[in-house]
Amino acid sequence: MKLNGNVFNKFIQNIDSKQMIFREGDSGNQMFLIVEGEVEIRKKTTEKSTTTLATLKKGDFFGEMAMVERKPRSASAIAVTDCKLLALDQNAFMTLIEQNSDFAVRMIKVLATRLRRTNLLVEQVMGSDIEKQVFLGIGDYFSHTGSMTDLSANNGVMITVDDFAKWASRHLGIPESSIPNAIAGLIKRKVVHRVPGSDDDTHVFIEKRIILRMQ
Known part of the structure; x- marks a missing residue:
């Protein structure tokens, strides 16, 4: 993806290793493109602990859905290494979409891939309407409460069904x-x-x- 040098310099941010980029619950007024470095996306599991949902690298986007939907951040982002990020608010994002075809195509591909993955996940639970509601409800529950326990050995998070x-x-x-x-039906469908x-x-x-695909 090619960006005009003036555009690049205007929106670039240098982030130190271990610096918080945004916190879960913050207003979502910017999205970010990683130019250099690595970023972790983390979610609260308790008041004092978090779980890592993904590690993102050069060329990856994050934060775009909260910006577009103008909703609070559903997870936190922290720099794993020193990072160089392109930080875009909604106006800058729309300008780039209109003026830079490479950027527009990449964004469309990223969002289409995420939508396709979500649709595939929903198709896995087509057994009944209530199973689909519960499956999607788990994503909402995770976003709103963070009431889960990290099971690192299984690369998952635990839910107390009651x-x-x-x-x-x-x-x-x-x-x-x-x-x-x-829940029993979802277990059968793995x-x-x-x-x-x-x-x-x-x-x-x-x-x-x-969980990451449901956010």
Whole structure:
């Protein structure tokens, strides 16, 4: 992707290693393109701990959905190394889309890929409407509460089904009594999994890669 030198210099930011770029819950008024360095996307699991959803490198975008939708950040971004970032607010983003065809094509490809991945995930849970609602509700639950436990050994995060059921009933209107059966259906489809060593469905885990695609 080629950018005019003046455009590049106007919006470039140099970020030190370990510096927070934005925090979960911040207003989403910018998106970022990594010119140099690596960035981690992290999500709260408790008040004192986080889990890493992805490590992004040169050429990757992040933060664009919160900027476009004008919603709070669903996760935090922190520099793993010294970074050079192209930071674009909504006006600059639209100007680049209009004036730089390479940038526009890359953005379309990135967003189309994310949409396609989300659609594929939804297709995995086509067993019933309630299973689809619960599956998508898990993503909302994670974004709004962060009430999950990091299972690093399984590259996933754990959900307490009773807590999720109460939350989904209050916030999404899903009948609390229907959620255990829906969770069992998702386990059969291998979208969510029983916690290793457990022989019941009171706690389940979902892979971080799936959570990231749902954000």
